[in-house]
Amino acid sequence: MRKILKWIGIVVGGLVGLLVLAFLVLAVVGGAKASKKYDIPVETATIPTGAEAIQRGEHIAVIFTCTKCHTENLGGEILFEVPGMVSIPTPNLTTGAGGVGGLMTDADWVRAIRHGVGHDGRALLIMQSNTFHFLGDADLGALIAYLKSLPPVDNTLPERRIELLGRVMMAAGMFPPPAVDKIDHTGSLPLAPEPGVSVAYGEYLSRTCTECHGANLNGAPFGPPGQEILTPNLTPGGWLNAWSEEDFFTTMRTGVTPDYRPLNEDMPWKNFGQMTDDELRSIWLYLQSLPAREQGGG
Ligand code: HEC
Ligand code: HEC
Numbered sequence: 001m002r003k004i005l006k007w008i009g010i011v012v013g014g015l016v017g018l019l020v021l022a023f024l025v026l027a028v029v030g031g032a033k034a035s036k037k038y039d040i041p042v043e044t045a046t047i048p049t050g051a052e053a054i055q056r057g058e059h060i061a062v063i064f065t066c067t068k069c070h071t072e073n074l075g076g077e078i079l080f081e082v083p084g085m086v087s088i089p090t091p092n093l094t095t096g097a098g099g100v101g102g103l104m105t106d107a108d109w110v111r112a113i114r115h116g117v118g119h120d121g122r123a124l125l126i127m128q129s130n131t132f133h134f135l136g137d138a139d140l141g142a143l144i145a146y147l148k149s150l151p152p153v154d155n156t157l158p159e160r161r162i163e164l165l166g167r168v169m170m171a172a173g174m175f176p177p178p179a180v181d182k183i184d185h186t187g188s189l190p191l192a193p194e195p196g197v198s199v200a201y202g203e204y205l206s207r208t209c210t211e212c213h214g215a216n217l218n219g220a221p222f223g224p225p226g227q228e229i230l231t232p233n234l235t236p237g238g239w240l241n242a243w244s245e246e247d248f249f250t251t252m253r254t255g256v257t258p259d260y261r262p263l264n265e266d267m268p269w270k271n272f273g274q275m276t277d278d279e280l281r282s283i284w285l286y287l288q289s290l291p292a293r294e295q296g297g298g
Pocket of ligand 2: 205206208209210211212213222231232234251257262263264265266267268272283
């Protein structure tokens with residue numbers, strides 16, 4: 001009996017030891033993943049000057065939701081924090097105290113927005129540069145012109161922190177991959193369509209919707225690991241099929257659906273609601289032009 005107990009002890013002890021070892025290995029792998037440097041050459045961008053370009057850039061910053069995560073004045077905040085696991089601030093993008101604005105070259109701005117890599121070469125977590133990748137040169141240039149013109153905001157934030165548990169989860173693939181790993185950095189970018197009312201322009205603007213509603217816009221799991229919800233199907237296969245264009249406009253601008261359901265804040269309707277009529281109309285035309293698909297992500 002003693003002997004059996006001893007053997008059980010050895011086996012259990014061995015297993016625990018293996019688990020601890022696996023945990024440590026994962027922690028090291030995750031740590032390396034988090035601090036990996038990316039060396040990505042970027043396209044040269046022409047950054048316009050002048051009030052009109054800056055105004056356009058401000059509009060882009062709103063409708064592409066930069067202001068949702070980096071805050072209204074782009075001064076940043078702690079965006080995502082789970083004590084003991086991760087703390088991820090959105091950097092202060094201005095030239096004020098604690099801001100990165102003064103450190104960024106034009107190439108750094110392009111690398112961050114289009115390629116998902118920070119000025120220090122790290123992968124930017126959470127930020128969906130894979131959808132910003134498709135911003136055309138004119139819009140990207142205007143956006144950067146606007147960012148460079150921001151009034152300084154003094155806001156010093158703590159460094160990004162990924163604790164032991166966070167690193168293990170990262171190595172185990174429990175966090176979504178950073179945008180930099182989802183982008184084809186060598187591919188040539190499609191030419192952005194002219195602004196106006198068109199299906200093509202709607203497709204261009206809808207790239208930002210794919211982040212949460214899925215590549216085919218028919219809905220996808222969304223939310224932190226373990227707490228995902230399914231985003232609704234925006235193709236004619238979903239209930240938007242019964243909506244009028246006016247219903248769509250009202251939902252995007254008030255955050256309330258035709259059946260009086262208020263949308264939660266995860267849907268950035270406060271940003272999209274500031275799209276012009278032409279922009280919303282283009283998106284609506286594009287959604288209507290899609291094949292009717294069944295709800296995705298289920
Ligand atoms: C979903 C939230 C989110 C949105 C939307 C978002 N960002 Fe970010 N952004 C972040 C986070 C988080 C970081 C820091 C990531 C990290 O440290 O790993 C970041 C980092 C950056 C950086 C890197 C600065 C540096 O230190 O090099 C720039 C530049 C930036 N964002 C600009 C933008 C712009 C411009 C937009 C809009 C087109 C935008 N962001 C939209 C979350 C977001
Ligand atoms: C950051 C994630 C995110 C992005 C980006 C996003 N959505 Fe959503 N959307 C959601 C979530 C989550 C819901 C469900 C909200 C709820 O039911 O409270 C939703 C709901 C909706 C609804 C309501 C459908 C219904 O009746 O329930 C519409 C319409 C919609 N989104 C359109 C869009 C369009 C168009 C875009 C791009 C311009 C977009 N969304 C981008 C997350 C997102």
